[in-house]
Amino acid sequence: VEADDVLAVIEPEKPAARKPGPAADRPAPPEKSTGSQEPVLTPAVRRLVKELKLDPIKITGTGKDGRILKSDVMAYLDKQTSIRDPDAETVASTLGATESPAETPAEQRVPMSRLRARIAERLVQAQQTAAILTTFNEVNLQSVSELRIRYRETFEKEHGVRLGFMSFFVRATVDALKKFPLLNASVDGTDIIYHGYYDIGIAVGSPRGLVVPILRNADELSFADTEKAIKQYGQKAQDGSLSYEELSGGTFTISNGGVYGSMLSTPILNPPQSGILGMHNIIQRPVAENGEVVIRPMMYLALSYDHRIVDGKDAVQFLVTIKENLEDPSRLLLDI
Known part of the structure; x- marks a missing residue:
């Protein structure tokens, strides 16, 4: 077994499979995941995604059958850190649109950036x-x-x-x-x-x-x-x-x-x-x-x-x- 290989896919809504019998009676292997399905994650990647509060669907997997690897998560994070801080963009665009200090709102509500x-x-x-x-x-x-x-x-x-x-x-x-x-x-x-x-x-x-x-x-x-x-x-x-x-x-x-x-x-x-x-x-x-x-x-x-x-x-x-x-x-x- 290679590192990051999937050993099994558990589907809790389906009944338990019968004991393996002859090849003809064995259940078919799970279908490969498609873009519309939840991507397959290894335990290590699942912990990392959960800790960083990331949406795995947004991450492009380069592993076997599109599996998401740890390097894919890091590449996604690297791409995100290069994006300008939405806090600064939102405030600058809002305040920059005002024509005079008198028109500046008393409050501004902007979402925290992921880093903040x-x-x-x-x-x-x-x-x-x-x-x-x-x-x-x-x-x-x-x-x-x-x-x-x-x-x-x-x-x-x-x-x-x-x-x-x-x-x-x-x-x-x-x-x-x-x-x-x-x-x-x-x-x-x-x-x-x-x-x-x-x-x-x-x-x-x-x-x-x-x-x-x-x-x-x-x-x-x-x-x-x-x-x-x-x-x-x-x-x-x-x-x-x-x-x-x-x-x-x-x-x-x-x-x-x-x-x-x-x-x-x-x-x-x-x-x-x-x-x-x-x-x-x-x-x-x-x-x-x-x-x-x-x-x-x-x-x-x-x-x-x-x-x-x-x-x-x-x-x-x-x-x-x-x-x-x-x-x-x-x-x-x-x-x-």
Whole structure:
């Protein structure tokens, strides 16, 4: 039996078939499905279609006898993400048709886009199923800033991409996840799944809403590879060309609200992950160093975690590890 082969088609309205007898007495095999009938779905595809609330009749199957495969669902989703956000189209067309501000209606009712509805569903799911707590800390980014200034031109000339802060945060986070594997785990019923890989989701704002593309095997990426991948994902998020595969999975998430000016926030978990790191804006603030007051680039960090499997002690130490890695980047090179 090959994967995705149909073993049987159950028709509940028909009486049970007789025991197989001679070939002449055996019931005829079910007819092949036609375009007007419900398409044949494997259990895996059926779960995926149900989870994403898709209409299988709209999906073109490329499998045997028109069977819908997982790749067909992904292709359909890729096609849908390239369509402009109906929210923006509806509002723009309605408001653009008015001739003066006085004629603008007091209210506008538009349906949620599929992406916005899915985001809302997952956020509510996270609040209802996980015991979310948040711990905070602050990090002095003086050393990272000096490194960026020192090697900015050389790095860009060598790799063709700007050296940003995100690659430092990704590397510091992966190092902390190796030391505290529960933050890289997920809950499945009464089981804890420990992931032996580090697929880091990077929350990116787009015209259609927040999306979280995944840096696969982030522990194997160089600083340049990380910066290139993040830049590419940012461009794809803006033009709506991110694929389902690029948005699915992930073992931990990093969200940078600082690019929008956020000083402090409590990020919500991306289920079924057990942790998410929130970055915020960098502010030059007076701090005490060696008994003297100096001005340093400071950032508040927030770690939201699932208290069902992560204790407060581990969460605090995890965030302290990220802080120490960023305040002394040489630790990342020496793996200490």
